Amino acid sequence: MSQATRSSSFNKQPFAEGDWVLVHPHQVLGRIIEKSVLWGNAFFRVWLPSTDSIIRVDASALSPTQSSVLSTHHLTYLAAAARVADALTQDVLLAPIESSVIPLPHQIRALSRAISNDRVRYLLADEVGLGKTIEAGLIMRELKLRGLVRRTLVIAPKGLVTQWVAEMRTHFGEEFRLLIPSDFSAYRRIAREDNLWQSHPQVVCPMDSVKPLDGRRGWSRQQVAEYNRERFEDLISAGWDLVIVDEAHRLGGSTDQVARYKLGQGLAEAAPYLLLLSATPHQGKTDAFHRLISLVDAQAFPDVSSVTKERVQPYVIRTEKRRAIDAEGKPLFKPRRTELAPVSWEDRHRDQRLLYEAVTEYVREGYNQAMREKRSYIGFLMILMQRLVVSSTRAIRTTLERRLEALEAPQEQLTLFPQLSEEDWADLDGQEQMDTLLKTRLKALKNERAEVKLLLEAARRCEAQGPDAKAEALLDWIYRLQAEEGDPDLKVLVFTEFVPTQEMLYEFLTERGFEVVCLNGSMDMEERKRVQDAFAKDARILISTDAGGEGLNLQFCHVVINYDIPWNPMRLEQRIGRVDRIGQTHTVRAINFVFEDSVEHRVREVLEEKLAVIFEEFGIDKTGDVLDSAQAGQIFDDLYVEAILNPDVVETKVDEVLKNIQEQAWESRQSASVLGSTEDLDPREAQRLLSHPLPHWVERMTVSYLQAHGGKAERKNGAWDLTWPNGERLTNVVFTSKEAEEKPLSRHLTLEDPKVRGLAMRLPPFAPGQPVPVITLTNLAPEIMGFWSLWRISISTADWNRRRIMPLFLADDGRVFAPTARHIWDQLVVTKPTILRHLDVETSHQAFERLQEAAERQGKTIYDELVQAHRERLAREREKGEYAFAARRRAIERIGLPQVRNHRLSLLEQEEERFREQLERRAQILPEMAPLLLVRVEGGAHG
CATH class of the missing domain: 3.30.360 (Dihydrodipicolinate Reductase; domain 2)
Incomplete structure (x- = not known):
C-alpha cells in the first residue's frame, strides 16, 4: 500500500475490520474484529487487549488511533509496568522482596529452585533447624504474589499446628485458620458451608485427625463412611491450590494400605502445587521413600527401581547443616556444649532413694506380669511409673493417687483404651501418655492395690521431708551457670516430662525469688504466646513439658536444663533445638540431669560415650540424622526397659542397640546419597x-x-x-x-x-497509527538520538506459554544499541520524561515499520531461547512418560494368564499412543511479537 493510500485509509469513516481504534469513554486501545449494520446503524465488536475482553460498541464510541496521544503519566506507567512484567518473566523472586523475613542463602536457593519449574511439587529435605517452615512460607508467598495460589492447606503433626499458624502470621502476615475436625460440631453453628474445609482460604490441621479409617471398634460402616466423608473426602475436594505437609515422611507408611499413606495419596491429588517437608525422608527404607516421592510425581516414580539419584534430585531441595551459611558467608550454627550432670542422693535424701528403689521393683514385677498376661497397656503404665519416680516425688505421688482411685473405682466409670497406632502413641509426650492410661479401664495386677498404697505412703513421707535432691541440684546449677556465663540475669529453659514436676519446680523456684513461667500441652495458643512474651522480657526461667515446648523459637536463651531425660534421644534433640536455632548468637549449653547409681545413669553413661564414636565415624551430629522419632522411641524404650528388668546386662543391651544404630547409620548414609549433596551457597544473593x-x-x-x-x-x-x-x-x-x-x-x-x-x-499494545511521542530525559547524554521501543516476545502451545520483554534502541544512523536500550528503560522508570511533541502519522508509521524489522532480527535470539526451553520441557515429559510406560509394561508381562496379559498390554499400547499424540500437539508452537511502547528520544533534557 502506498503512503498516500494508507494515509487516506486512516482518515476514512466508518472503520473497518482489523483497524486499531481508541474506545471511549475510557480512552483504551482496541482492535475491530467484526462490523455489522442493522437498520442503518453500524455496530462493532472490539477486542480490548488491556482486559483481554470483547465489547460491542456504537461507531460514535470510536475514534482513530492518531487521536490517542500518550501523556507523560501514561508513558511512565507503561515503562514501569513492562519492567514489573519483565521481572516476573525473568523469575525474579518476589516473596523475599515483599516480606518482612530476611531469607538466608539456603532459603533463597530453595525458593529459586522451587519456582524455576512450572510444576511446583517438591520434597523440602533440609536438615533439622534450617527453617523449612520459612522456605514453605516463601514459596507460598511467591505463588500468591504471582496470582497462582489463593487456597492453601497445611497438614502437620498435632504438636506443630499452632507453630504453623504463629510463624505464618509473624513472618509473612498470613492468617491461617486452625481447624480441628473433633470440634466440627461447634464450627457448624457459625459456618454456613456444607464443606467446612471451604470456610477459610488458608487452613492448618493435624495430620492424624484427617487420615481415613477402614473401621473402628463399635462403629457401623455408615458411621465410618460419615467420619471419612467429613474429615477426609471433604478435605480432599475443598479446592486447594497448594498443599504443604510437615514431617511428610510419616506419609510413607509401612505399606501402601496404611491410613497415613492413603491420606498422602489424597493430598497429592488435591492441589496442583505440593510441598512435602521432612528432614529425614529416607532413613534407609527405600519402599517407604518410594511411596513418599511418588506423591510428588507418580509418573516419574512408577516403581521402587525408579528411586535413583538422577531421577530423585530434580524433585528434592536439600541443605545440610554443616554447609549452611549466613548472609555474610559465615557458618550458620555455632558449636553446642552438652554435659551429663549426675545428681547424688545425700543422707537427707535417703527416703527418696528408697522410694526410687521400691518403685523400680514395683515396675519390674508389674511389667513382667503384664507381659505374661499379654496386657501391654499395663506394661506402658509400669514404664511410665519408672520415668515418673526419676522426675520428682510429686510426679510419682500424684500418679499413684490417680492409679489408686482407678483401682478403687467401678470399672464402668472408666473408658476403653483408645485405638492408637504405635506412631500415634509415640507422638504423645509423657504427660499425655499418663493421662491417657490413667483414665482408661486397666485391670489391677495381682496385689497391686496394696502395693500402690504402700508406695503412696512412702511418696507422701518423702515429700513432707523437704525438696527433692534434683530440685536442690537445679538451684546450684542455676547459680553456677550465672557465674560461668557472667550473667546474673541469665535465662534458663528447664524441661520436664510431667506437669506435677513442673508445678513443684514453679513453687520451689518462685519461693527462692526467681521469676518463673510455665508451658504445657494444655495451654491454648494465646496462653502460650503470653508465656513466651513474658520469658522474652522479665521472666528468668521457663519450665516446659515436651508438648508445651513444641514449636518454640527461643534464640534469646542459650541454656537448657533437662531436669528429667526422655528415653527417646529425638525428644532430647527437639528440646535443645528450641534454643539451638537460626539466629542463636551464643554457644548453646545443654545440662542433662540424671540420678547417680540409677539404671538411667548407667545406660546414659555407656550410651553417650559409645554413640559419640559412631557419630564421629559417620560424620553425623545426632541420632535424629539416622532414625525417625518412632523408630528411636521403640529402640530406646526397649533398651531402658531391658536395663530395668535385668540391670546386670546393661552393657550387652547397649552394645546391641549401638550395633543397630551403626547399621542404620550405614544404610542411611548409603540411601541419603539419593537425595544429592548441597551445592555451594552464595551469601550475596540475599x-x-x-x-x-x-x-x-x-x-x-x-x-x-x-x-x-x-x-x-x-x-x-x-x-x-x-x-x-x-x-x-x-x-x-x-x-x-x-x-x-x-x-x-x-x-x-x-x-x-x-x-x-x-x-x-x-499491558495494551502500541497500535500502528498512534502518534509517536518525542521525549527527553534528564540523565541521558545529549548525543543519544533515535527510536526506543519495548516488545513482548512470546510463544504459546496447547498447554504452555512463555514471554519476555525486550527493549530496543535504534539510533538515527541505523545501529542497534542493547545497553542504551536498557539504560533508557531504567531512566524512564525513575525519572519523569519531558514530551516535546508528537510525530505526525506518516513519520510515526515509518518509525514503527523500521523498529518492527529491527525487533524481528533482535528478538530471534529470545524466541530461540523460549523454543529451546519448551523442547527441553517436552523432552523431560517424554522421558518420564516412556519410563513409566516401560515400568508398567514389565509389571503386566509378569501376569501369568496370557489372555489377561495380552488384554492389559493392548490397553497400555492404546494409552501410550494417546500420550504420544498429545506430545505432538503440544510441540506445535505459535510465536507472537507485540509492540508495547514506542518513543523518539532526543538526548537529555536541556537547561
Whole structure:
C-alpha cells in the first residue's frame, strides 16, 4: 500500500475490520474484529487487549488511533509496568522482596529452585533447624504474589499446628485458620458451608485427625463412611491450590494400605502445587521413600527401581547443616556444649532413694506380669511409673493417687483404651501418655492395690521431708551457670516430662525469688504466646513439658536444663533445638540431669560415650540424622526397659542397640546419597534481593496508571491515598515491606492484589497509527538520538506459554544499541520524561515499520531461547512418560494368564499412543511479537 493510500485509509469513516481504534469513554486501545449494520446503524465488536475482553460498541464510541496521544503519566506507567512484567518473566523472586523475613542463602536457593519449574511439587529435605517452615512460607508467598495460589492447606503433626499458624502470621502476615475436625460440631453453628474445609482460604490441621479409617471398634460402616466423608473426602475436594505437609515422611507408611499413606495419596491429588517437608525422608527404607516421592510425581516414580539419584534430585531441595551459611558467608550454627550432670542422693535424701528403689521393683514385677498376661497397656503404665519416680516425688505421688482411685473405682466409670497406632502413641509426650492410661479401664495386677498404697505412703513421707535432691541440684546449677556465663540475669529453659514436676519446680523456684513461667500441652495458643512474651522480657526461667515446648523459637536463651531425660534421644534433640536455632548468637549449653547409681545413669553413661564414636565415624551430629522419632522411641524404650528388668546386662543391651544404630547409620548414609549433596551457597544473593527495586516499580506503575486514567494518587504523611478510576478508594497505602513495618496501620499493596497485578500482566499494545511521542530525559547524554521501543516476545502451545520483554534502541544512523536500550528503560522508570511533541502519522508509521524489522532480527535470539526451553520441557515429559510406560509394561508381562496379559498390554499400547499424540500437539508452537511502547528520544533534557 502506498503512503498516500494508507494515509487516506486512516482518515476514512466508518472503520473497518482489523483497524486499531481508541474506545471511549475510557480512552483504551482496541482492535475491530467484526462490523455489522442493522437498520442503518453500524455496530462493532472490539477486542480490548488491556482486559483481554470483547465489547460491542456504537461507531460514535470510536475514534482513530492518531487521536490517542500518550501523556507523560501514561508513558511512565507503561515503562514501569513492562519492567514489573519483565521481572516476573525473568523469575525474579518476589516473596523475599515483599516480606518482612530476611531469607538466608539456603532459603533463597530453595525458593529459586522451587519456582524455576512450572510444576511446583517438591520434597523440602533440609536438615533439622534450617527453617523449612520459612522456605514453605516463601514459596507460598511467591505463588500468591504471582496470582497462582489463593487456597492453601497445611497438614502437620498435632504438636506443630499452632507453630504453623504463629510463624505464618509473624513472618509473612498470613492468617491461617486452625481447624480441628473433633470440634466440627461447634464450627457448624457459625459456618454456613456444607464443606467446612471451604470456610477459610488458608487452613492448618493435624495430620492424624484427617487420615481415613477402614473401621473402628463399635462403629457401623455408615458411621465410618460419615467420619471419612467429613474429615477426609471433604478435605480432599475443598479446592486447594497448594498443599504443604510437615514431617511428610510419616506419609510413607509401612505399606501402601496404611491410613497415613492413603491420606498422602489424597493430598497429592488435591492441589496442583505440593510441598512435602521432612528432614529425614529416607532413613534407609527405600519402599517407604518410594511411596513418599511418588506423591510428588507418580509418573516419574512408577516403581521402587525408579528411586535413583538422577531421577530423585530434580524433585528434592536439600541443605545440610554443616554447609549452611549466613548472609555474610559465615557458618550458620555455632558449636553446642552438652554435659551429663549426675545428681547424688545425700543422707537427707535417703527416703527418696528408697522410694526410687521400691518403685523400680514395683515396675519390674508389674511389667513382667503384664507381659505374661499379654496386657501391654499395663506394661506402658509400669514404664511410665519408672520415668515418673526419676522426675520428682510429686510426679510419682500424684500418679499413684490417680492409679489408686482407678483401682478403687467401678470399672464402668472408666473408658476403653483408645485405638492408637504405635506412631500415634509415640507422638504423645509423657504427660499425655499418663493421662491417657490413667483414665482408661486397666485391670489391677495381682496385689497391686496394696502395693500402690504402700508406695503412696512412702511418696507422701518423702515429700513432707523437704525438696527433692534434683530440685536442690537445679538451684546450684542455676547459680553456677550465672557465674560461668557472667550473667546474673541469665535465662534458663528447664524441661520436664510431667506437669506435677513442673508445678513443684514453679513453687520451689518462685519461693527462692526467681521469676518463673510455665508451658504445657494444655495451654491454648494465646496462653502460650503470653508465656513466651513474658520469658522474652522479665521472666528468668521457663519450665516446659515436651508438648508445651513444641514449636518454640527461643534464640534469646542459650541454656537448657533437662531436669528429667526422655528415653527417646529425638525428644532430647527437639528440646535443645528450641534454643539451638537460626539466629542463636551464643554457644548453646545443654545440662542433662540424671540420678547417680540409677539404671538411667548407667545406660546414659555407656550410651553417650559409645554413640559419640559412631557419630564421629559417620560424620553425623545426632541420632535424629539416622532414625525417625518412632523408630528411636521403640529402640530406646526397649533398651531402658531391658536395663530395668535385668540391670546386670546393661552393657550387652547397649552394645546391641549401638550395633543397630551403626547399621542404620550405614544404610542411611548409603540411601541419603539419593537425595544429592548441597551445592555451594552464595551469601550475596540475599543482599541483592533486599535491595531489589521491584516495590518501587510497582509503586511507580500504580501511581502513574491512576494519574493517566482518571484516578487520583495523593501523597500524605509518607503514604498514598489512591482512588481508582471506578471510584474505589484505598487510604494509607505503602509499597515496601520496610514502610509497612514502620507504619503498622498502613495497607501494604503488592502484586498479590489482583488489580495491581493486572496493571502489569495486561499491558495494551502500541497500535500502528498512534502518534509517536518525542521525549527527553534528564540523565541521558545529549548525543543519544533515535527510536526506543519495548516488545513482548512470546510463544504459546496447547498447554504452555512463555514471554519476555525486550527493549530496543535504534539510533538515527541505523545501529542497534542493547545497553542504551536498557539504560533508557531504567531512566524512564525513575525519572519523569519531558514530551516535546508528537510525530505526525506518516513519520510515526515509518518509525514503527523500521523498529518492527529491527525487533524481528533482535528478538530471534529470545524466541530461540523460549523454543529451546519448551523442547527441553517436552523432552523431560517424554522421558518420564516412556519410563513409566516401560515400568508398567514389565509389571503386566509378569501376569501369568496370557489372555489377561495380552488384554492389559493392548490397553497400555492404546494409552501410550494417546500420550504420544498429545506430545505432538503440544510441540506445535505459535510465536507472537507485540509492540508495547514506542518513543523518539532526543538526548537529555536541556537547561
